[in-house]
Structure formats: C-alpha cells, structure tokens
Amino acid sequence: MFSIGQIARRTGVKVPTIRYYEQMGLIEAPERSQGNQRRYSKAELEQLGFIKHARDLGLSIDAIRDLLRLNAHPEMPCAEADRIASEHLANIRERIERLQRLESELSRIVKSCNAGTVKDCYVIRALSDHSLCRDEH
Amino acid sequence: MFSIGQIARRTGVKVPTIRYYEQMGLIEAPERSQGNQRRYSKAELEQLGFIKHARDLGLSIDAIRDLLRLNAHPEMPCAEADRIASEHLANIRERIERLQRLESELSRIVKSCNAGTVKDCYVIRALSDHSLCRDEH
DNA sequence: GTAATCTCTCTAGCGGCTATAGCTTCAAGG
DNA sequence: CCTTGAAGCTATAGCCGCTAGAGAGATTAC
Numbered sequence: 001m002f003s004i005g006q007i008a009r010r011t012g013v014k015v016p017t018i019r020y021y022e023q024m025g026l027i028e029a030p031e032r033s034q035g036n037q038r039r040y041s042k043a044e045l046e047q048l049g050f051i052k053h054a055r056d057l058g059l060s061i062d063a064i065r066d067l068l069r070l071n072a073h074p075e076m077p078c079a080e081a082d083r084i085a086s087e088h089l090a091n092i093r094e095r096i097e098r099l100q101r102l103e104s105e106l107s108r109i110v111k112s113c114n115a116g117t118v119k120d121c122y123v124i125r126a127l128s129d130h131s132l133c134r135d136e137h
Numbered sequence: 138m139f140s141i142g143q144i145a146r147r148t149g150v151k152v153p154t155i156r157y158y159e160q161m162g163l164i165e166a167p168e169r170s171q172g173n174q175r176r177y178s179k180a181e182l183e184q185l186g187f188i189k190h191a192r193d194l195g196l197s198i199d200a201i202r203d204l205l206r207l208n209a210h211p212e213m214p215c216a217e218a219d220r221i222a223s224e225h226l227a228n229i230r231e232r233i234e235r236l237q238r239l240e241s242e243l244s245r246i247v248k249s250c251n252a253g254t255v256k257d258c259y260v261i262r263a264l265s266d267h268s269l270c271r272d273e274h
Numbered sequence: 275g276t277a278a279t280c281t282c283t284c285t286a287g288c289g290g291c292t293a294t295a296g297c298t299t300c301a302a303g304g
Numbered sequence: 305c306c307t308t309g310a311a312g313c314t315a316t317a318g319c320c321g322c323t324a325g326a327g328a329g330a331t332t333a334c
Contacts, residue, residue, distance in 0.1 A: 003331090005280060015281080020322060035330040037281055046265070053264050056274050058239055061321070067264065074256030081260040082250055089243045092236055099233045102195055106226045113219055118207050121215030123222045127190050127204065128183070137193050140300090142311060152312085157291060172299045174312055198290070 001031075001039040011048045018048065024061055026051060026068070059088055101137055108134065138168075138176040148185045155185065161198055163188060163205070196225055238274050245271065 008015045021027050027047060031039045040048075050071065054064045063084050070081050113122040126132045145152045158164050164184060168176045177185075187208065191201045200221050207218050250259040263269045 003280075004282095014323080016324080017322060019282095024321090033281095033330080035281085037330065049267070050264050053267055055321090057243060057264075067261065070255050070258075071261050071265070074254065076255050077252070078250065078255045078258030078261065079252055081255065081258050082247065082252055085243060085247050085250075085260045089240065089247055092240050092243065096233060096236045096240060099229055099236065103226065103229050103233060106194060106222060106229065110219065110222050110226055113215065113222075115214070115216055115219055117211065118213050118215045118218065119211030121207075121218050123218040124204065124208050124215065127187050127194075128208070130186070130190055140312075151292085153293080154291060156313095161290090170299085170312095172312085174299065192290090 001041065002045060004038045004040070007040050007045050007048055010045060011052050013048055013052050021048075021051065021061075026061060026065055057088075058092065059084070063088065098137075101135070105133060105135070105137055138178065139182055141175045141177070144177050144182050144185055147182060148189050150185055150189050158185075158188065158198075163198060163202055194225075195229065196221070200225065235274075238272070242270060242272070242274055 002010070004015050004018055007013075008018060013021075018027075022029055027044065030041070030044055033039050047068070050068070051064055054067060059067070066084055067081060070076060070078065109123055109126045112126075114120075118124055122132075139147075141152050141155055144150075145155060150158075155164075159166055164181065167178070167181055170176050184205070187205070188201055191204060196204070203221055204218060207213060207215065246260055246263045249263075251257075255261055259269075
C-alpha cells in the first residue's frame with residue numbers, strides 16, 4: 001500500500017493533482033487508513049502512470065476517461081481507442097500548423113525591426129496595421 | 138462615435154470580450170451615452186484592432202498591455218517591444234518543438250495499431266508501458 | 275514523547291474568455 | 305408619438321487543468 005505522496009513521487013503526478021483526478025472521476029476513491037489517509041494499491045499506481053503518460057501526450061481528461069474505460073475491457077474492439085488517438089493527433093497537427101504560421105509571421109516582424117524608436121518600430125507598426133502582414137493568422 | 142456592437146463587428150472582437158478587456162485595464166473606460174451605453178472614438182476602435190491583432194499572434198494580455206504603453210510613447214526606444222516579440226517568438230518555437238515531438242510519437246503509436254481488441258491495442262499498451270516510447274515527451 | 279513531515283478538507287485563483295439572467299436603452303417603422 | 309425588437313447594461317458563474325493556501329489531524333523517525 002502506498003500513500004498519496006509515494007505514488008506522487010513514483011508517477012511524477014503532484015499530490016493535489018491526484019486528488020483532483022479523484023474528484024473528476026478519473027480514478028476511483030481508494031481505500032483509507034484508520035486516520036482517513038488515502039492508501040493505494042499497485043494497480044492504482046499503474047493506472048495513475050497510464051494517466052500521466054496520456055496527459056504528457058496531451059490527451060484531455062475526458063479522452064483519458066474513455067481510454068481507461070476501454071483499458072478495463074480487454075476484449076472489446078479497440079477502434080474507439082484508435083479514434084481518440086487519431087483525433088488527438090489531427091488536433092496536434094492543426095496546432096502545429098497554426099503555430100508555424102505565427103512563427104513565420106512573427107519572425108519576419110522581429111527581423112524587420114531595426115530597434116530605433118517606437119514610432120518607427122516595425123513590431124508596433126505591424127500590430128497597428130494589418131496590411132503589413134503577409135497572410136492571415 | 139461607435140457603440141460596442143459596432144466596434145465588435147469591425148474588429149472581430151466579441152462584445153463581452155471588449156468589456157472584459159476594459160475590466161482588465163487593456164482599454165480605458167470609454168465615454169458613455171446619456172443612457173449609460175459605451176461610446177467609442179475612432180482612436181479607440183483602432184486600439185482595439187491593435188489588441189485583436191496582437192491576440193491573434195498569440196500575445197498575452199500582459200504583453201499587450203506593455204505594447205500599448207509603448208505605442209503611446211512614440212519617442213521611446215523600441216528595444217522593449219522587440220524583447221516582448223522575441224520572447225514570444227521563442228515561446229512559440231518551443232511549443233512547436235514540443236508538439237512535433239508529440240506528433241511523431243503519437244503518429245507512430247497510431248500507425249502501429251492494427252485495430253484488434255483492446256488487449257492487443259498498441260495505443261492502450263503504449264499508454265500503459267512507457268518503455269514502448271521512443272523518447273521523452 | 276516529541277518533532278518533523280505528510281495528509282486531510284475546503285476554498286479561491288490562474289488566463290482568457292463565454293454564458294446566463296434580469297434589467298434598461300436605443301433606433302426604426304407605423 | 306408609440307411600439308417593438310434588437311442591442312446594451314451589470315453581476316455572477318462556468319470552462320479546463322490544475323495550483324496555492326489555511327488550518328487541522330495523522331504518521332513516522334528518532
């Protein structure tokens with residue numbers, strides 16, 4: 001049996017975050033010690049590792065809830081898990097594209113500024129005047 | 138003089154967002170009509186355009202506040218504006234890199250899954266077992 | 275036994291909005 | 305001039321995924 005601090009150290013998920021996950025129904029309320037402290041089994045520790053890994057990959061709490069449900073039913077088809085992961089991947093790709101557009105615009109703006117006074121500053125001028133931009137963002 | 142709805146339409150910033158910006162001190166409280174409705178000048182309309190543009194480029198409210206202050210002092214050196222923009226650019230580049238790492242990991246995971254049952258699902262297995270990952274994320 | 279460290283619950287806050295409720299004002303048409 | 309419907313007002317609460325803090329009690333090491 002592990003205390004909340006122990007699973008926090010082992011998984012890298014902070015203590016208040018673990019309690020938050022419990023509140024959100026991501027993890028079940030664990031057993032308690034006589035003094036009302038949470039006590040986790042090895043299985044619960046591993047499940048938290050699963051959650052941490054999924055969060056690190058950027059999956060939402062809702063998506064993780066679904067994945068955990070699937071994980072609990074090994075005989076079900078995994079199309080749903082694939083769908084969740086694929087959707088998330090598409091989402092990430094969109095964000096990358098958007099950020100890359102911003103990157104190119106911003107780097108152009110920053111490069112064009114020859115650090116004089118504000119009145120000639122290309123950074124400020126570009127913000128004031130959309131026509132100085134190359135494309136939509 | 139423009140009503141809040143008019144500047145909302147012209148700038149693409151939603152009405153409640155404009156009121157929120159006022160509350161946050163991004164824009165000054167404008168004049169009011171006799172019936173206590175906000176009335177904006179052309180200058181205020183343009184300032185909101187500046188803000189919208191900066192938000193579209195991903196700048197934070199705090200950064201925009203600073204830029205607006207600079208914008209109001211055309212004779213000051215613009216090094217500060219450059220610093221804000223460059224920092225933001227660095228920030229964007231970091232996010233892109235991080236997302237690209239996620240993208241490559243997730244696409245590998247999704248590709249490896251041959252859509253059988255959950256128990257063999259590579260998506261689920263990869264989440265459970267960090268050693269199936271190629272690098273840190 | 276005692277001191278240090280955890281852990282407990284509860285509440286509030288972050289950023290950047292968005293939504294809702296219940297009201298008042300404005301502008302256009304008859 | 306009056307009515308109607310759109311637009312505006314304030315105030316409050318909610319979104320996500322935590323994080324921070326207060327003030328209390330539990331556990332552990334010595």
